[in-house]
Amino acid sequence: MDFSLTPQQTMLQKLAAKFAENEVEPIAAEIDRTGKFPADTFEKMAKAGFTGIGTPKEYGGSGCGDVEKVIVVSEIAKKCAATAAILSIHTIFASVIMKFGNEDQKKKYLPEVTNGGALGAFALTEPNAGSDAGSAKTTAIFDESAGEYVLNGTKCFISGGSQAKYLLIFALTDPSKGLKGLSCIIVEKGMPGFSIGKIEDKLGICASETAELIFDNCRVPKENLVGREGKGFNIAMTALDGARIGVAAQALGIAEGALDLSVKYMHERVQFGKPIASLQGLQWYIADMATKTEAAKWLVYYAAYLKSTGQNHTKIAAMAKYNAAENARFVTNLALQIHGGYGFMKDYPLERMYRDAKITEIYEGTSEIHKVVISRAVLDGK
Numbered sequence: 001m002d003f004s005l006t007p008q009q010t011m012l013q014k015l016a017a018k019f020a021e022n023e024v025e026p027i028a029a030e031i032d033r034t035g036k037f038p039a040d041t042f043e044k045m046a047k048a049g050f051t052g053i054g055t056p057k058e059y060g061g062s063g064c065g066d067v068e069k070v071i072v073v074s075e076i077a078k079k080c081a082a083t084a085a086i087l088s089i090h091t092i093f094a095s096v097i098m099k100f101g102n103e104d105q106k107k108k109y110l111p112e113v114t115n116g117g118a119l120g121a122f123a124l125t126e127p128n129a130g131s132d133a134g135s136a137k138t139t140a141i142f143d144e145s146a147g148e149y150v151l152n153g154t155k156c157f158i159s160g161g162s163q164a165k166y167l168l169i170f171a172l173t174d175p176s177k178g179l180k181g182l183s184c185i186i187v188e189k190g191m192p193g194f195s196i197g198k199i200e201d202k203l204g205i206c207a208s209e210t211a212e213l214i215f216d217n218c219r220v221p222k223e224n225l226v227g228r229e230g231k232g233f234n235i236a237m238t239a240l241d242g243a244r245i246g247v248a249a250q251a252l253g254i255a256e257g258a259l260d261l262s263v264k265y266m267h268e269r270v271q272f273g274k275p276i277a278s279l280q281g282l283q284w285y286i287a288d289m290a291t292k293t294e295a296a297k298w299l300v301y302y303a304a305y306l307k308s309t310g311q312n313h314t315k316i317a318a319m320a321k322y323n324a325a326e327n328a329r330f331v332t333n334l335a336l337q338i339h340g341g342y343g344f345m346k347d348y349p350l351e352r353m354y355r356d357a358k359i360t361e362i363y364e365g366t367s368e369i370h371k372v373v374i375s376r377a378v379l380d381g382k
Contacts, residue, residue, distance in 0.1 A: 016075035028080035031207035052114030060111030066304040077253025081356035082207035088246035093120025121164035140171035151215040161211035182232035193218030204355035251324035258335035315377035322370035325360035
């Protein structure tokens with residue numbers, strides 16, 4: 001087995017690291033404070049080709065695959081988890097269209113969301129349907145006379161929902177069938193009957209706007225159906241397997257960034273006449289942080305490798321996300337402790353990273369849900 005990056009991947013890693021240092025880090029504290037979506041930075045990510053990673057070049061993408069996506073997302077997350085979240089979640093739209101969309105949908109939407117600067121979003125969660133997608137109530141009833149789906153309902157906690165030009169909405173085309181009646185439909189910003197509700201005020205990743213979506217007799221042409229009616233749950237679960245690798249990459253980047261800051265601080269901070277890097281207790285903190293982060297890293301990369309080679313990755317993606325998220329919280333907690341009072345202050349990035357780490361244990365499936373996924377797979381011998 002070869003665990004080394006290819007020359008192309010190494011070059012991409014350096015490019016992403018430089019981009020994060022020059023374009024992301026300088027505004028990270030400000031967009032966290034204001035909660036403002038970094039539109040200029042997203043446009044720069046599109047120009048750099050980051051938003052097109054994972055999409056073939058014939059559809060406007062940058063090519064590459066899931067390992068390269070992990071590389072870019074984790075490098076950006078080292079400097080700003082919110083920006084990394086925006087990029088990671090955005091790529092879900094293209095991945096769904098590539099796998100389940102028809103040729104017309106690929107030609108229409110992919111060039112815009114890969115290099116055209118248009119943001120995509122994924123809308124599954126509802127007020128009473130979080131981990132339990134089977135409790136979804138949003139409907140999309142087909143009006144045969146008009147050749148349109150009529151959407152009614154509310155989605156909540158949708159990352160990028162207020163900024164997205166194109167959104168994947170999961171709604172019941174046949175409410176009598178429950179999950180078997182769930183379908184995936186593309187809704188475009190500005191369609192009559194579609195509006196943005198509450199913008200959430202969050203603990204972390206504040207610049208990644210999280211919105212409520214409201215559908216009041218929103219009419220969508222039938223050609224916006226992705227795949228077939230009743231296949232929405234399968235589409236959503238497939239998308240979430242990939243999205244979980246993206247969240248794992250975010251968590252990995254947060255942990256790596258916090259570890260880097262801690263090493264730098266321990267060499268610079270002098271107490272009792274010597275750098276605190278000489279204190280054995282803190283050295284043991286670094287040993288734990290580095291070991292757990294390295295282990296998380298290779299599980300994330302393994303999940304991305306399995307997905308990129310077309311192998312079943314549901315269990316490993318769940319493991320990667322669960323483990324990396326738990327580690328991000330562990331590492332940022334110790335990093336903040338190492339920084340002492342300075343780490344608690346908003347003048348330093350650690351308190352932001354500490355807050356940002358928590359969401360990785362919650363969205364795209366809570367840690368508890370991932371334990372269920374993992375245990376079922378193991379017990380079934382998968």
